Amino acid sequence: MSNIQDQFTVHFWGVRGSIACPGAETVRYGGNTSCVEMRIGGHRLIFDGGTGLRVLGQTLLREMPLEAYMFFTHSHWDHIQGFPFCVPAFIRGNRFHIYGAIAPNGSTIEQRLNDQMLHPNFPVPLQIMGADLEFNDIEVGESVQIDDILVENALLNHPGEAVGYRVSWRGCVASYVTDTEHFPDRLDENVLWLAHEADVLIYDATYTDEEYYSERSSKVGWGHSTWQEAVKIAEAANVKKLVIFHHDPLHSDDFMDRVKEKTAERFPNSLVAWEGLELSITPPELVADANGGDRNGSEAHHTNGSSNSSLESGAIAMPEKQVSAQI
Numbered sequence: 001m002s003n004i005q006d007q008f009t010v011h012f013w014g015v016r017g018s019i020a021c022p023g024a025e026t027v028r029y030g031g032n033t034s035c036v037e038m039r040i041g042g043h044r045l046i047f048d049g050g051t052g053l054r055v056l057g058q059t060l061l062r063e064m065p066l067e068a069y070m071f072f073t074h075s076h077w078d079h080i081q082g083f084p085f086c087v088p089a090f091i092r093g094n095r096f097h098i099y100g101a102i103a104p105n106g107s108t109i110e111q112r113l114n115d116q117m118l119h120p121n122f123p124v125p126l127q128i129m130g131a132d133l134e135f136n137d138i139e140v141g142e143s144v145q146i147d148d149i150l151v152e153n154a155l156l157n158h159p160g161e162a163v164g165y166r167v168s169w170r171g172c173v174a175s176y177v178t179d180t181e182h183f184p185d186r187l188d189e190n191v192l193w194l195a196h197e198a199d200v201l202i203y204d205a206t207y208t209d210e211e212y213y214s215e216r217s218s219k220v221g222w223g224h225s226t227w228q229e230a231v232k233i234a235e236a237a238n239v240k241k242l243v244i245f246h247h248d249p250l251h252s253d254d255f256m257d258r259v260k261e262k263t264a265e266r267f268p269n270s271l272v273a274w275e276g277l278e279l280s281i282t283p284p285e286l287v288a289d290a291n292g293g294d295r296n297g298s299e300a301h302h303t304n305g306s307s308n309s310s311l312e313s314g315a316i317a318m319p320e321k322q323v324s325a326q327i
Contacts, residue, residue, distance in 0.1 A: 014052020021249035030275030033078035053082030065093040072100035074162035094131035110135035154190040156180035178204035195237035
């Protein structure tokens with residue numbers, strides 16, 4: 001698609017959870033924490049501001065002046081620590097619309113982003129940022145409309161609360177579901193709703209079931225899920241593409257390779273996210289145009305389920321590992 005108004009891309013700038021973990025053992029999947037950029041119909045949406053936001057910010061310097069919409073799931077460090085290092089936020093002429101739910105203690109997203117930059121924790125305050133920062137408090141269940149883009153949210157099961165997001169545009173859906181812990185006796189109704197027939201489901205699979213239920217070092221109650229639970233959600237919600245996300249900082253590239261293989265055995269249309277991964281979703285009407293009116297896709301545009309949009313990956317490969325340009 002050459003027309004930017006017809007594009008829906010999902011780019012991963014940070015895929016880790018808890019703490020950044022750069023090093024030789026994580027170079028292929030990446031060590032930066034949560035940050036996902038969606039470019040939709042000419043608009044730029046950014047989900048979470050972990051350390052991956054610093055890298056994204058450097059690339060955005062080529063596109064100024066710029067306008068972006070930032071959505072925070074919550075304010076644990078691995079989701080906000082990149083914000084003070086987002087250079088475009090310091091430059092006049094840029095504009096950021098920032099959204100986040102009010103925390104259980106009553107603090108707003110503006111207060112929490114401000115607090116992490118208070119002396120002596122950071123050398124300069126948030127107020128020194130030169131860009132136009134427009135802060136918006138959102139209620140759980142409230143939707144945000146950006147032209148023809150609909151951003152909905154639902155509460156996730158996480159200590160201190162978090163919200164997941166469902167982004168809909170012209171028949172395409174991408175769901176960003178992190179941080180969340182599954183329930184032992186049922187699938188989470190909120191997660192199922194967020195993921196329902198999504199073209200792309202980005203899901204918190206920090207652990208394996210073996211780690212989560214370990215008698216020696218159980219992760220029950222830590223607020224995160226597993227790749228096995230991700231598969232259950234993807235199957236139940238009729239998801240087209242499952243993306244494993246929020247990797248444990250202790251998991252090496254080789255470990256993540258094994259997670260990828262095991263996940264693919266259970267849910268073939270899946271990926272383990274890495275820094276630099278870009279997915280492209282094609283609106284149903286463009287798929288129909290390309291196929292002479294057939295809205296069911298083609299061999300070049302893999303589809304399943306009831307959604308008629310198509311999904312493909314960008315020409316970005318993991319270091320030292322080439323992936324197919326077509327999903």
